[in-house]
Amino acid sequence: MASSPSPISQPPHMQTKPGNGNSTAVAIVSIVATVALSFLLVIALYYFYLRRKSQQKQSFSQMSQEFQISITQHMLPAMHVPHIEAQVFTYKQLHFATSNFSSANMIGCGGFGSVYRGVLPDGRVAAIKQLDIAGKQGDHEFRVEVDLLSRLHSPYLLDLIGYCADQDHRLLVYEYMPKGSLQEHLYLDGKSPNLDWGRRMRIALDAARGLEYLHELVNPPVIHRDFKTSNVLLDDNFNAKVSDFGLAKLGSDKINGLVSTRVLGTQGYVAPEYALTGHLTTKSDVYSFGVVLLELLTGRVPVDMKRSPGQGVLVSWALPRLTDRERVEDMVDPVLQGQYTLKELIQVAAIAKMCIQPEADYRPFMTDVVQSLPTEPHSQVAESSPNCRLKYQTSIPSCDRSITFMTCLPCAWKS
């Protein structure tokens, strides 16, 4: 029998038992496979990591885009208004504009500080308000807040031209209103009044449009917080503009965690729920608007404890009269005699009544008020029908408030 050729001989230390070669190959293959798999796994993980990162980056840029859009909406709300950036002034510029903040240039003084007439470097006349809030407001916070407010532009809002946040100085630069505030014209202390019924109604409508813009055309809405006759300013033709919107926020201060009285606005104008709970909504402004409307109707300041007993607080005195057809005329400012129709008076009294009602939810929106105020006083001289009865807000919480408001007004209105 022929013997099979002998294998190539190996040195004894290299000689393996039969089957050993196979297991080495298996070991090598499995090591290589493991390394390759791990490598693939690492690559896959790295790929997913990169993908996730790019998604995050995308969603962040989308988010910042959305943020930009919302800010832009804030800057350019609903109306087609030019985007005018707030101008930043140095203290030196404003010092020069007001001749060293001279008393001759001082035009008023309010809760935030003094107001000066000044001429800006570009020749424009401006009202410069020197705020007495130094130290309370952080530089950045002040700039952001004022920058946002200065981007709100409407024919019915006082334009904030710019501001100064130089070191500790905080100043606001506004357009100048030559006729000053409604308060000055309404309470002339014996001087001949120059605000007739028609002018008062137009001022009410302008101011209502200013608040409507803040509440309903700006996103998010701006609550004025301190709407009153001294914050309604008049130009040469008695066109009215609302001023100092959103400012109470800047002057806000907390004492032991409680909001100070400064934030609570001005006595006589503050809605009861805000005074009691600090809960602030656009309906608080609607209440204040109702008080101003009452002032226009009656020529009386909101609070004067020197008046006869029961007459000190305008709202309390006026409320029962506003709903009483027999007494509504008695409450009208005597200088307005013969300037209005009963229909107009009933209309305006009804609106005032709705605005000052204690239940905030039942107050109208400013859009309702704008649509309901007489646009052209005396233009539709028509007495209200004998059947006309004033109906006021019912207690139907589920019904559409604006519809309720419109239908609650005297039936002759809108005819």
Ligand SMILES: Nc1ncnc2c1ncn2[C@@H]1O[C@H](COP(=O)(O)OP(=O)(O)OP(=O)(O)O)[C@@H](O)[C@H]1O
């Ligand atoms: N832009 C302006 N143009 C003309 N006069 C102004 C202007 N702003 C303010 N004034 C005058 O300065 C006065 C004081 O205004 P200021 O806003 O400081 O105080 P206020 O309205 O009385 O109270 P508050 O500080 O609570 O708003 C106004 O009554 C008005 O006569």
Ligand SMILES: [Mg+2]
């Ligand atoms: Mg003011």
